[in-house]
Amino acid sequence: MVSNYWDESAELDKLAELSIKTGVALQSGQDLLITAPLEAAPLVRRLAFHAYKQGCGIVTPLYTDPEVTLLRYQNAHKESFDKATDWLFEAMGAAFDKNTARLAIVGEDPMLLSEQNADDVGRANQAVSKASSPVRERITRFDVNWNIIAWPGMQWAKRVFPNLQDDAAQRQLAEAIFKASRLDGDDPLANWERHNANLRARTDWLNGKNFSALHFYGEGTDLFVGLADGHEWMGGASKSRNGVTCNPNIPSEEVFTTPHALKVNGHVRSTKPLSHQGTLIEDIVVVFENGKITEAKASKGEEVFLKLIDTDEGARRLGEVALVPHSSPISQSNLLFYNTLFDENAACHIALGQCYSKCFKNGDTLSKDQIIKNGGNSSMIHVDWMIGSETINIDGIDFDGTAIPVFRAGEWAS
Amino acid sequence: MVSNYWDESAELDKLAELSIKTGVALQSGQDLLITAPLEAAPLVRRLAFHAYKQGCGIVTPLYTDPEVTLLRYQNAHKESFDKATDWLFEAMGAAFDKNTARLAIVGEDPMLLSEQNADDVGRANQAVSKASSPVRERITRFDVNWNIIAWPGMQWAKRVFPNLQDDAAQRQLAEAIFKASRLDGDDPLANWERHNANLRARTDWLNGKNFSALHFYGEGTDLFVGLADGHEWMGGASKSRNGVTCNPNIPSEEVFTTPHALKVNGHVRSTKPLSHQGTLIEDIVVVFENGKITEAKASKGEEVFLKLIDTDEGARRLGEVALVPHSSPISQSNLLFYNTLFDENAACHIALGQCYSKCFKNGDTLSKDQIIKNGGNSSMIHVDWMIGSETINIDGIDFDGTAIPVFRAGEWAS
Numbered sequence: 001m002v003s004n005y006w007d008e009s010a011e012l013d014k015l016a017e018l019s020i021k022t023g024v025a026l027q028s029g030q031d032l033l034i035t036a037p038l039e040a041a042p043l044v045r046r047l048a049f050h051a052y053k054q055g056c057g058i059v060t061p062l063y064t065d066p067e068v069t070l071l072r073y074q075n076a077h078k079e080s081f082d083k084a085t086d087w088l089f090e091a092m093g094a095a096f097d098k099n100t101a102r103l104a105i106v107g108e109d110p111m112l113l114s115e116q117n118a119d120d121v122g123r124a125n126q127a128v129s130k131a132s133s134p135v136r137e138r139i140t141r142f143d144v145n146w147n148i149i150a151w152p153g154m155q156w157a158k159r160v161f162p163n164l165q166d167d168a169a170q171r172q173l174a175e176a177i178f179k180a181s182r183l184d185g186d187d188p189l190a191n192w193e194r195h196n197a198n199l200r201a202r203t204d205w206l207n208g209k210n211f212s213a214l215h216f217y218g219e220g221t222d223l224f225v226g227l228a229d230g231h232e233w234m235g236g237a238s239k240s241r242n243g244v245t246c247n248p249n250i251p252s253e254e255v256f257t258t259p260h261a262l263k264v265n266g267h268v269r270s271t272k273p274l275s276h277q278g279t280l281i282e283d284i285v286v287v288f289e290n291g292k293i294t295e296a297k298a299s300k301g302e303e304v305f306l307k308l309i310d311t312d313e314g315a316r317r318l319g320e321v322a323l324v325p326h327s328s329p330i331s332q333s334n335l336l337f338y339n340t341l342f343d344e345n346a347a348c349h350i351a352l353g354q355c356y357s358k359c360f361k362n363g364d365t366l367s368k369d370q371i372i373k374n375g376g377n378s379s380m381i382h383v384d385w386m387i388g389s390e391t392i393n394i395d396g397i398d399f400d401g402t403a404i405p406v407f408r409a410g411e412w413a414s
Numbered sequence: 415m416v417s418n419y420w421d422e423s424a425e426l427d428k429l430a431e432l433s434i435k436t437g438v439a440l441q442s443g444q445d446l447l448i449t450a451p452l453e454a455a456p457l458v459r460r461l462a463f464h465a466y467k468q469g470c471g472i473v474t475p476l477y478t479d480p481e482v483t484l485l486r487y488q489n490a491h492k493e494s495f496d497k498a499t500d501w502l503f504e505a506m507g508a509a510f511d512k513n514t515a516r517l518a519i520v521g522e523d524p525m526l527l528s529e530q531n532a533d534d535v536g537r538a539n540q541a542v543s544k545a546s547s548p549v550r551e552r553i554t555r556f557d558v559n560w561n562i563i564a565w566p567g568m569q570w571a572k573r574v575f576p577n578l579q580d581d582a583a584q585r586q587l588a589e590a591i592f593k594a595s596r597l598d599g600d601d602p603l604a605n606w607e608r609h610n611a612n613l614r615a616r617t618d619w620l621n622g623k624n625f626s627a628l629h630f631y632g633e634g635t636d637l638f639v640g641l642a643d644g645h646e647w648m649g650g651a652s653k654s655r656n657g658v659t660c661n662p663n664i665p666s667e668e669v670f671t672t673p674h675a676l677k678v679n680g681h682v683r684s685t686k687p688l689s690h691q692g693t694l695i696e697d698i699v700v701v702f703e704n705g706k707i708t709e710a711k712a713s714k715g716e717e718v719f720l721k722l723i724d725t726d727e728g729a730r731r732l733g734e735v736a737l738v739p740h741s742s743p744i745s746q747s748n749l750l751f752y753n754t755l756f757d758e759n760a761a762c763h764i765a766l767g768q769c770y771s772k773c774f775k776n777g778d779t780l781s782k783d784q785i786i787k788n789g790g791n792s793s794m795i796h797v798d799w800m801i802g803s804e805t806i807n808i809d810g811i812d813f814d815g816t817a818i819p820v821f822r823a824g825e826w827a828s
């Protein structure tokens with residue numbers, strides 16, 4: 001029985017404990033909201049166990065059912081695709097306002113919607129983008145401690161390991177998730193303390209340098225990414241506005257900050273496929289002028305990508321830039337996970353759309369207007385895609401114009 | 415594979431179609447909220463299929479996970495049990511205010527919490543009662559079309575058929591559910607048209623008589639149930655305030671109305687066990703004086719029952735009285751389902767707590783104050799329990815005091 005297998009998995013239990021204690025860093029008395037695909041129930045139950053042991057008030061799992069999503073695309077009338085469950089997103093926002101911590105489990109088939117009508121998918125995605133703003137705003141503002149982890153979903157596993165049988169593929173993906181999540185050895189919590197210290201050394205150096213821009217160059221890319229005024233580099237553990245230091249992403253290998261929404265110029269090519277809400281988008285090539293995408297194409301999924309950057313005014317501008325060495329364990333696994341949580345940790349990347357206000361010095365004291373004045377971008381979307389590889393160099397540009405090596409051939413220069 | 419078995423069950427598909435078309439009577443363009451235990455996913459998917467075919471806007475399943483509920487009782491700190499997910503109930507209320515239809519699937523183990531600490535269970539139930547008022551108010555006021563159906567949950571099946579193996583028990587319970595839901599033959603929708611016409615004949619007769627009280631008497635029971643001023647008998651199909659005629663319960667064999675909260679006198683004994691939020695309560699004996707329970711005992715689950723009637727002021731008074739002949743198919747199945755949706759259709763019953771405003775003449779024009787003035791009860795709870803059997807007689811008492819036979823030895827007198 002698959003279900004018994006997972007109920008007895010010591011690794012799955014370690015992931016759950018790490019998520020509750022280090023990831024979401026759940027406080028005694030705090031409530032917890034978990035979103036998860038239906039098949040992740042064995043992980044949700046381990047999380048609930050550790051959450052209650054930790055003094056959790058109440059654990060509320062909200063399960064999503066990909067089969068029901070598919071049935072919609074296959075059977076609904078066209079009017080359906082402009083609808084979203086706004087009342088549920090508003091409720092989640094209300095929960096966060098009551099200091100409920102958030103835990104999201106990814107694990108669905110990244111290609112779930114690849115056979116469905118692109119117009120329907122685009123309209124539905126846009127409706128969800130609009131309706132979900134109460135959640136997105138609170139998470140990007142970092143109101144509460146949160147964490148995302150992964151469940152080895154069966155359909156996902158079969159995408160990553162197409163040549164393996166069902167159970168074998170799922171167990172292989174589980175191994176990859178556990179490894180990437182640094183569960184190795186007896187004490188994953190200690191692993192993460194060390195890892196967080198390493199990331200902090202990098203952000204301290206970058207914050208000390210206070211570059212005005214980063215220059216990415218190499219095969220297919222020559223891009224100047226101006227950084228926002230008063231930007232701050234972050235990575236690994238960070239403190240949410242409710243005062244809790246959590247690790248939002250497990251795994252996480254990146255350090256990241258806020259670009260200047262008006263000061264990005266040049267061209268850039270994606271180095272890994274972007275799996276966006278069910279569609280795989282490959283070989284993206286875009287041109288930026290004064291922060292805005294003025295040309296865009298892709299060899300696959302171009303229609304979905306063009307719809308994406310037309311979501312709103314800010315969808316054509318950057319909200320995040322992140323640095324990840326090519327030697328990161330996820331990159332070295334040589335796996336394409338088709339999932340941002342993993343693939344973004346295999347390479348340097350940028351994100352279109354909403355910026356994180358926490359990536360500013362004293363970010364939680366800044367008004368929305370001040371953030372925009374400093375160069376922070378605003379949008380309903382936040383979509384990461386990979387632009388780093390072993391051929392890409394990065395220079396940090398000083399305020400006096402001096403170029404200082406940051407990355408050479410995909411690795412930290414020092 | 416169990417999951418394939420259900421995906422291919424023609425009966426399950428018939429239940430889903432009946433639920434969408436006759437039960438909830440989903441309107442084109444209307445949204446649908448489905449609450450269901452995790453294991454009912456195969457039924458939820460058939461419902462989503464028929465809902466989208468019917469022009470549904472968006473189907474939102476909210477799955478509950480009984481394992482997570484259990485983990486709470488086994489591991490949470492004591493403070494947890496005063497908490498409930500209020501933001502989620504408020505969201506469901508908001509959804510109904512936007513004309514979202516409601517579909518609830520029952521199917522969980524009726525004894526899920528029977529081994530847990532009664533004080534914890536009582537506190538948690540009370541917290542849920544309070545938090546869920548936005549949902550309960552809208553459903554008892556009948557704001558939107560709704561429907562409850564059943565899924566043959568595995569643990570539930572093993573309670574009903576303790577001597578059968580897992581799969582056999584589940585299939586046996588499925589058969590019982592399908593039969594009770596009147597799925598027999600090729601056209602369940604036509605079955606329900608006939609059934610609704612029969613129930614309407616009974617309510618027309620009772621409404622014509624306009625009794626001031628019902629007198630229940632027989633083995634262990636001698637109870638006068640005064641009826642509310644302007645009470646109306648209902649049963650089967652009925653019209654919600656959004657104008658949709660739906661069948662709230664599938665199955666349903668009862669006709670029911672509102673007792674007068676101040677005019678119930680005598681003693682009554684339960685004739686079937688009451689399965690209340692995980693505890694089985696047996697052999698309830700209560701005394702009513704001027705509408706209020708003044709003495710109460712039970713041979714099993716007494717502690718939970720006493721807590722229940724102490725929930726609030728209205729929890730010791732009646733909100734519903736319902737008539738079901740002993741010859742009803744569910745009674746004749748001789749099964750104890752441990753679930754109100756079924757067991758209430760095997761016998762005459764009363765409900766403690768909140769009354770239905772729809773069970774008044776022009777009920778949707780009455781204010782809360784008018785309903786109370788007419789004798790309608792108000793409470794956070796609404797809990798049905800069985801008082802009918804083949805030994806019980808019922809007289810209707812005219813306004814001039816004449817007794818007219820309504821039931822004799824558990825059957826309609828005419």
